[in-house]
Amino acid sequence: MNPVPLRGKQVRAVVFDVGETLVDETSMWTRVAQAGGVTPFTMMAGLGATIALGRPHDDVWGLLGIEQPAGTWTMDDWYPDALPCVARLREAGYGVFAAANIPADAEDALRPHFDGVASAAGWGVWKPDAAFFERVVGLAGIPAARIAYVGDRVDNDVVPALRAGMVAVHVRRGPWGHLQQPPGGAIRIRSLDMVPEALP
Numbered sequence: 001m002n003p004v005p006l007r008g009k010q011v012r013a014v015v016f017d018v019g020e021t022l023v024d025e026t027s028m029w030t031r032v033a034q035a036g037g038v039t040p041f042t043m044m045a046g047l048g049a050t051i052a053l054g055r056p057h058d059d060v061w062g063l064l065g066i067e068q069p070a071g072t073w074t075m076d077d078w079y080p081d082a083l084p085c086v087a088r089l090r091e092a093g094y095g096v097f098a099a100a101n102i103p104a105d106a107e108d109a110l111r112p113h114f115d116g117v118a119s120a121a122g123w124g125v126w127k128p129d130a131a132f133f134e135r136v137v138g139l140a141g142i143p144a145a146r147i148a149y150v151g152d153r154v155d156n157d158v159v160p161a162l163r164a165g166m167v168a169v170h171v172r173r174g175p176w177g178h179l180q181q182p183p184g185g186a187i188r189i190r191s192l193d194m195v196p197e198a199l200p
Contacts, residue, residue, distance in 0.1 A: 011167055011199045013095035013140040017127075017151035018102050018110070019073070020174030021192075022082040028073040035069035036061075044175075051179050054155075072102075075109055079173075085192035086113055092196060099136050101127050101156065116140075127156040133164035148199055150192070152177035158186045167200060 019025050033043035046060040053059075061068045089096045097116045104122040111117050116139050120126040123135050137144050144165035151157025151169070153176040161168040162185050170182040171189050182188055187198050 010146060011094070011148045012142055012146040013097060014089050014148045014150060014195065014199070015097040015099050015136055015140060016086075016114075017149070017153070017157050018098055018100035018106070020152040020177060021100075021150060021157075021171055022079060022098065023073045023077050024079050025073055025077070025174065027077050032069055036064070036066045038064055038066060047175060048179075051176060072106060079192065081192040083113060085195050088196050090115075094199075095140055095142070097136075097139055099132075099139055128160040130160065130164065133160055133166070136166075137164070148187075148195075150195060154180035154182050154186075158182050162186065169195065169198065 016022055029043055029047070030040040033040045036043070038046075042064065043060070046064045047057055049063055050057050050059050058068075086096050095115050097118075098110045098114050099118040099120075101120040104119045107117045107119050107122065118135065118139050120132060123132065125131045125135065127133075133144075133149070136149065137147065140147050145167075148167040148169050149157060149161035149164075150171060151161070152171050152174045154170065155176075158168040158170045162183065168182070168186040169189060170186045171177060171192060173190070189195065189198055
């Protein structure tokens with residue numbers, strides 16, 4: 001799978017999704033499953049069902065008939081290529097940001113590594129809402145056409161970023177990244193190691 005740079009756009013800022021883009025959520029979902037009284041296999045099957053049905057992943061609790069337990073990822077869950085990619089982009093002069101459907105208290109763990117961070121909970125607007133991507137433009141402080149948004153989900157990340165006029169980068173990992181197919185206008189990568197070279 002080769003990256004497909006888009007001609008005629010000059011990216012100056014890169015904004016990352018968090019879950020399954022920067023952070024491997026396997027351990028998080030395993031912990032949440034155990035707290036909810038189901039096996040990790042059952043939880044993963046429930047998440048797969050939400051993908052197949054085109055439903056929000058939060059619907060997994062209703063599908064499994066359990067209450068949503070507390071739980072989130074930790075800094076130990078970061079993908080090995082995440083922080084090196086961020087560092088390379090910053091060294092190359094890009095503005096580097098994180099904005100995702102995460103709780104507001106997750107911002108503190110991200111802040112030391114980025115030029116700016118934002119959570120959907122803090123903004124009060126969630127992907128794939130177009131208003132979220134309008135906020136992303138404000139966070140980066142430059143026109144949408146100069147922003148690359150990197151994410152694993154076609155429905156939440158790639159398609160709305162393209163609609164907002166951004167360069168969309170689809171990283172193929174995690175369940176959504178493997179099961180959803182990005183449109184032709186997206187840059188497709190297998191690893192964040194590929195991001196710096198893939199950007200227009």
